[in-house]
Structures are given as structure tokens and as C-alpha cells.
Amino acid sequence: MNASYAECKSLPQERSILDIINCEEWASDHFITVYTQGRPPVRMTLGELQGTVRRVASWLMDRGLKSGDRIGILAHNSLEWILLDLACIRQGIVTAGFEPEAFASRVDLTDTYDLQLLVCDRLCAAAVDAGERFVPLQSIPTIGTVEDLAIPLPPPYRFHLDECSTIKFTSGSTGKAKGLGATVGSIDQSIRGVQALFHHGPKDKLFVFLPLSLLQQRYWIYSAIAFGHDIVVTAPSLAFDVLHREAPTVVMGVPAFFTTLKERIEHAVLGAGTQAADLRAVARTILGPNVRYLWTGSAPVHPDVLTFFFDMCGIPLFEGYGMNEICIATKNHPGAYRIGSVGQPLDGVKVMVDSAGIVRVKRRHPVNTRYLYAPQGASEQVFADDGTVVTGDLGYIDPDGFLYITGRVDDVVVLENGRNIYVREIEERIARIAGVAQAIVFGFGRPTLGALVHPLPGAQIDILRLKLQAAASECDAQFGAIVMIDHPFTADNGLLTSQGKPRRTAILAAYTAVIEAAYGG
Template sequence: MREFSLPALYEVPADGNLTDIVRRNAAQHPDVAVIGRKIGGTWQDVTSVQFLAEVRAAAKGLIAAGVQAGDRVGLMSRTRYEWTLLDFAIWSAGAITVPVYETSSAEQIQWILGDSGAVAILVESDAHAAAVASVRDSLPELRHVWQIDAGGVEELNRSGAELPDSAVDERSAIAKADDPATIVYTSGTTGRPKGCVLTHRSFFAECGNVVERLKPLFRTGECSVLLFLPVAHVFGRLVEVASLMAPIKLGHAPDIKHLTDELAAFRPTLILGVPRVFEKVYNSARAKAQADGKGKIFDKAADTAIEYSRALDTPKGPSLALKLKYKTFDKLVYSKLRAVLGGRGEYAISGGAPLGERLGHFFRGIGFTVLEGYGLTESCAATAFNPWDRQKIGTVGQPLPGSVVRIADDGEVLLHGEHLFTGYWNNEGATEEALADGWFHTGDIGTLDEDGYLRITGRKKEIIVTAGGKNVAPAVIEDRIRAHALVAECMVVGDGRPFVGALVTIDEEFLGKWAEDHGKPAGASVASLQGDADLLAAIQSAVDDGNAAVSKAESVRKFRILGAQFTEDSGHLTPSLKLKRNVVAKDYAEEIEAIYRG
């Protein structure tokens, strides 16, 4: 058993709650732009004073509608300004926010609103309103539905216009640090989602210590962050609260299809994303270079960036020859890549899944350092992250200041700290199992080095045991295979089987260019190319790269290319893009059998 901790850098207010942040900003930074809001295609600043006024107006409407202190209020929307506005308005009315993913099905909406006992919900679109309406008869406690796109915020403002500010101030003061701030339903790879109760203390401990430890990334009046993650996810919520706590300017981007355009317009100094975003940036840049006949130059530049980054971790650092080569590629390639990311940023924070060492070195090498972290809904997002001044690529960093990470005898990662959830809503059995002996049992397998840097090597329940008795952690090899531009998803199989196999889906965004370069028919689909020798060879190269990271007994011996993607709509991915392994295994049982047939 091994454990590591760092002293807290932030003291949680004894009796405060998250609404204090908005009032403090208005008092101490009245003219500072805390939010950038896009109106009519143009980014406009919202100052601390303006934001407080808008929060109060919406909170008055909730109070006038009969929302009481401690009531649960649903919030279902894409990532946009109103999400943050209404989140703080719900808290200011003394209520508890219950996020609902905007992609949720009617059945999921029914479960979350019913289990939490929500008395109201704020939705974004006609489709959301229709989904709620379809299950409303089974939700007797749900009294109000407001729709943002149908003037719901304006309706709240009108209905509460006669209430004095003091009515909101009184409500805002009711919740204390240990009272629930939100119930976040885990997307869940198996079974029904469980509602994680996160208190105001959880967010203060989490966001306060993140901001303090990454202080150069959160300079008031200088720094900004563009939030494009779902705010219904706890990682997006960390971005929201930490930005306002600092405060730095926060922008919202609802559609990542146009992310590069939004980055160019907003020009953030800090980006927070998941590995797939950074993989897309790399793969898109490489594909564009190849299309322009500059593929070899890009590959040499990428190799140089990785070599340069690795040299930074050596006592002597980069050699003079490497520095000169680096300088040349900085003008030709790296500066253009930084421009794609907005042109002002030097740092990003990545979570949700392993980034991969090669990609980590590539981005640091081009002058855009991606600090990898690790966390869960139950830990209020990041429970470990790489410090800006002492990064160890390949790890998820050191524990959140003020918390403890312990590795149990069986390798499971255990957590302790003020940032942790207090339990699962209406589920004492699951709470007792997860919080045994005062420690949260994550279900993840990991190691701690001598400096307290954590590596996650797999999931305890996802460990595959082959027929030969070899334990295989799927994450290591899956992440390496998934790094290939043509691979969308990869799922390793082999439990109780004679060897390890894999199911692979193809990234359709890159298939068209690959098909053109390899003389395939125009508009060729994945299904039509499943048995194509060139495609099989390309995926085999990805598998070979993945196999290089593991022992022979853990390596993938055979794979199958699937004709369809794993998506949230297909039921194979959670809203946070994690594989639902049991669903994939069931739906593709015949494909798995084909791997082992004969």
C-alpha cells in the first residue's frame, strides 16, 4: 500500500456557498469581463456587475414560481451562456441543480428527474421540451418547464421583477458549505445512472485548489478559457466554477464542429478538453499537410517536436542542432498549429481518458503544453493533475492539494479529501460500497511514483483474464491503437479466450481522404471496405503500434473492422464518450466469435 498527499492551498469557507463567488466578483472586480457572450455572431463582454444582475433576475423568477430552498431543479442544454447563468440562479434561489445531458433520451430524462424529485426543469430547445412532455405524466413532482429558446429566461425575469434583491440575498445565504450544490448523474457504462451528491464544499475544495496550483493559468484580466465540453459533465462544471472563482473570462461554444473558428475568434489562453479533441487537431493538421503535398515535412516537424520535448526532461536539454532544427519547424509548422488553437494559448488541461505520451510530447514540443489530469464525477472532476511547472508526461499528475491518493494492495486507486461527493442520491447501498472506511474506491488501477505522480493503468472491473491466466488492462493498448487517424474507437476483447483480440471502428472524417489517396471508389463506405487489403494493412499498423506498448501475451493477435461507429445514439458510448463494454460485447457477439473461430 502506498499513498501521497499535498497540503491544501485553499481554505474552504466555513459557512459559504458558491453564490458568494458572484457577489465577491461584483464587489472586488466590478468592471472585469468575467464572461464572453456570443450575440449575433459577435463576442461581447459581460462584467461581474452585469452577471450578478442577470443571476439575481433569473433567481427572482424561480423564487416567484415557488421554487423552495433545497428543491431540485433540472437544467438541460448545450454549452452556452445561459447554462452558467441559470446554474448560479438556481443556487441563488437556494435550490440544487440537476444537470441533464442535452442528448439524453426521454427514458433517461424520466429517470433523472424522477429519482432526484425535481420540481422544475429549464431546457434549451423544442426537442428537449418535447422529450420532457412525453414523460411528464410520470413525474408528479415536476411543476414547471421553461424553455431557453422560447424566451424562458425572459419569462423568469418578468415573473420575478417585483421581488426585491433582498429576497434573493436571503435565499442565497441559506445553503452552507456542506449542503448539496448539485446532483450529477453518472453516465454509467452499466445499469442506471447514479446521482452523485456534490456539495458547495466539494466545489470550493476542488476549484480553489486547482486555481491556486495553476495560478499562472488563471490571471484575472489576462487569461480566458473557452468552454466547449458539456456543462452537464463534471469536468465542464469545473471549468465554469473555477473560471468565475479566479476570475478569468469564460466563453461558451455549443458546437465543436466549428471549434477552430470559435478558437480563432475568442482566442483563449487556456483550453480544457478530452484527448479526442487533441487527437483531432493533430490528425486534421497532418491530413491537411498531406493534401497540400507537405506530408513529409509535417511528419519530420512532428518527430522533431517530440524529440525536443523529450530532451526537455533530460539534464542537458535539447542539443544545439536540435534547437536549430526546431526553430526552422517553428516557423513552418508549429506557429500555424498554435494559430489553429487560437494563437494566444500556451496550456491546455486534458481529462476523461488517457492522452498518450507521444501526443503529450508533440503538443509540448510545438509550444502548447497539455497538462493531463484524472478524476471522476465522485471526485468533483480532477483529483490529480500535472502542475504547470513540473509536468511528467505519461502520468496524470500529483493529487489535488489537500487530498490524498492511496494505492491499495490490489492496485486500486483510493481517494480521500474535501472535494469528494458525499454519497449517491437515494442509494445507500452503493454509497456504502463506494465510500468504505472513509475512502472512495475508484475502481481504477494505478501506481504512484516516488514524487507522487499517478499513472492509471486500467479499470479493476475491466481487467481481462485470458484462458492462459494473463491479466490484461485494455486501456493501455486501446489508447495506442486509437491514436491512429483512421481509428475512431477500439475495444479489446479476450476474457476467457486463448488470446487478445480487438474490435475497431473507422473514423469516417479521415476515411474519405485515405480512400482517395489509395485509389478506392469515390464515396466508398466503411462497410464496403471492411475486407479491403489496404485498409486492413493500415489498421494492422495501428495494432502493431499498440502491441509495442505491451507484452506478447497482452498483444492483439486478431482484429475485426466494424461497419458502423460506436456512438451515444447507438447506445455504445456514454455522454462522456466512454465505451459501454457490455453493450458492445452483446451487440457484436458474432464479430467477437469470428475473431476466435478456427
């Protein structure tokens, strides 16, 4: 590793990172920059941020909120989101981050999740239902210092490792979202584990654009404060523009983002009429000259994307593995990586594969031992009595401890004749077909498999159908129904999660009529 990046700050082990954030003065020589749609960017030192956080903490006290109370945040990324989250940490107030596209239409948030306050960035059904407990995000004070406090602040809250500072929600890709309290110990273990591998330090600038309702995205803000580096936060719609302007050293993104980035780089090379040998220069032009690595996870990355960045661009793209119930479990990193694997376990994480091939994970500090909000019996299916989490993912571990994820238990479709078909392999083959933008394979209880496909503009549909059947045949299967759709799956239409995963239940429900027609129903 470059020595200039190894000069990172060490933290005392006897205090959690959240306590360190609460009790220490923040750096005046590192910056947070926030880009929000329709507003000018805001750049301030971390020290200035801390002063405003204290002002927001006083604002919370003025509203009668105290440690242990709960606040819901239903909003897109913004400075106010960050201030509110950090102020709640200071006061020991529990946050519940709601993804706007998934929760804005819910009319039961405040009562279901016992919220004393629901902060929204727009008027929506959830806000209307909250009544007097609704507060517009715009009312959060974004300027001010400790001298402006409405109410004198008490000493910062001190956390126990086993208490929960926030509630996070599953993506709901297979049904209604489940709520899970995240322990302070799990947050501390994850951030320290990542820091031990990547050594973020004073020369780093981390780039975050995924929703702050995803707890892991807030980790990098906490990391900036605790370890002393810069941080840039924006929204998915602004990501590429801000990326070029800010020239970060680290880019955090889901696989779909890096697939799009790969296409942009390739298009730029072709458009400029340059040779493939110049691809590295083009990549640096788009990403900026300072990037030292790219981070991804949450969904499988196609090997072609990994090798493109590693070998052709000369920029490592490190894949990892985790889920809400286990947080970051394994990670490739500069000291140990294998393309195709999701890395080795972080410190304090034990990964096992049981006799059925299912990955199980046990942490020194568990995220939790049960869901806070979930259907009856859901916790028992995931959280074992010994603290192990049954992930539902299939995989294996090589002799050097690298984990490989091969699929999910629910990637298996059972046809009406009882035959089990592993559809992920078919979907991966379909994704490589020219002319396919998006596709999912289904068929539970059906006589044959079906495919729902969004073709790229100009695709020849007859040829595409033949290629789809060929992909199924290569996996000893066949399609009895192939449905071409006009509109893509997106987060805005509720058919993708914020991490780019298809919401299968929602997709099949949205296209029930055409699917039935394709099967001859």
C-alpha cells in the same frame, strides 16, 4: 510564470466560493461569451450577467421554487443553462444536470430524482413525461436587470460546506448512470486548488466546450466570477471555429479533442507545404496567439500527443486525474509536471496505492460519502468508512509524489479458461496502428479475445487484421474474433460518453449479433 498572469485575485478563506459568488458584485471589466448552434453569439460583462441571473432568480421564485427544491436541466450548452445554474446557486436550489444524449429518452426523471421542475431545450420523452413540471429552456429570461424583477429577491442563500448544491451523474460507461450529490466544500476545495496551481487572472480567457451537465465545466464559470477573468462557452460541434475566433489563453478539453487538434495542425503543415520547424507557428494560428497552456483529463492521453504539444508546438498540455467521486485529485502544472504521469495531488487531497495496486483518494472536503442514486451495494464498493474513495484505477506513485495510472481493475478480461488478460495495453497498441479509427477489446467468458474495430476510410482490411493479431501477440494473446464495423462510436449514437470514453456495455450490446457470428455462434 509570466508576471502578468500572476496578478490574480485572492479570496477570503472563511467563505466558500459559492457564497462569494452570491454575495459580491461581479466585475464589469470581464466578459462571458456564449456561442450556441444556430444562434448569434452573446457577449456580456459579468456584471450584466449578474443582473440577468437575479432576474432568473425572481422568475424561479415566481414559480414557487425555494431553497432545497430540485431542478433538472436537460439541455445543450447555452446562455440559459448558465443563467439557470447561477440563479439556482443564488437561491439555494439544487440542480441536476442531465447529459441530453444519455437522458432524453428517460421517462422517469422527475419522479426518480424528485424534481420540482425539468427544463429541456427540446421536446423529448423525458419532457413529455414531466407533464406540468416541464419548462422549455427558451422560456428562461435572458435579458433584464434587477429593476425588472417580478418578485423582490431575498438576501442570497448562504451555504454550509457539507451541503450539496448540485447532483452529478457518472458517465455510465459500464452501465446505468449513478447519481452523486456534490458538496459545496468539495467544489470550493477543487476550484481553489486549481487556482493555486495555475493563477488564472485578469489577462486570462478560459475556453469551455464540454457539456455543462459535467459539473467541472461549470467550475470555470464560477472561477471567472470569483477570480476575475474572461470565459468563453460553446458546444463541441463549434469548438474549433470558436477557438480560432476567440484566441483564449486556456483550452479545456478531453484527450480525443487534443488528438484531433494534433491531426489538424499536422494536416495544416502538410497542406501549406511548410517544414516541421514552422509547426509552432501553425499551432498558434489554429489556437490563437494567446494560449499559455492546455488542460486535459478524464481519460488517458497518449504520450505522443503530450510530447507533440510540449516539444513540437511549444504549448504545454497538462494532464490530470479525477473522477466524479473524487473530482480533481492530481494535476500536472507549470511548477511541476512529468509527461506520462497525471501529476501530484492538489492541496487537501491524499492519494494512496493499496497492496493490490488500486488507487485510493481521500479529500479534506469529500465530494460525498455515498451515492444518492445507485444500485444497492454500489456505495459500499466505492466509499470506505474512513472517507477514502476506492477508485478502481490501478497505478503507482513515484518518489516525488507523481501519480501514474496504469489501468483499471475492469480492464482485466477473464477468459473462459480463467486466464486474466490486461486489455488496455492491447488497445493502446491497436490505437497506434495506421488505419484504425476506433477499437475496443473484449472477451469475458470467451475462449479467446475479440476486437471490434472501426477502420479509417481506405484501410486495407486484410493487412489490418494481420497487424491486429500482431498487437495481440506482443501482449501474449490472440484474437479469435475480429469484427470490422462501418460506423464510428459517437456520443450521438450512445456509444461514447460526452468525455469521449467508449460505453463498453452499450457497444457490446449494439453488436451482439455480429460478435456471436464472429465467434461461430
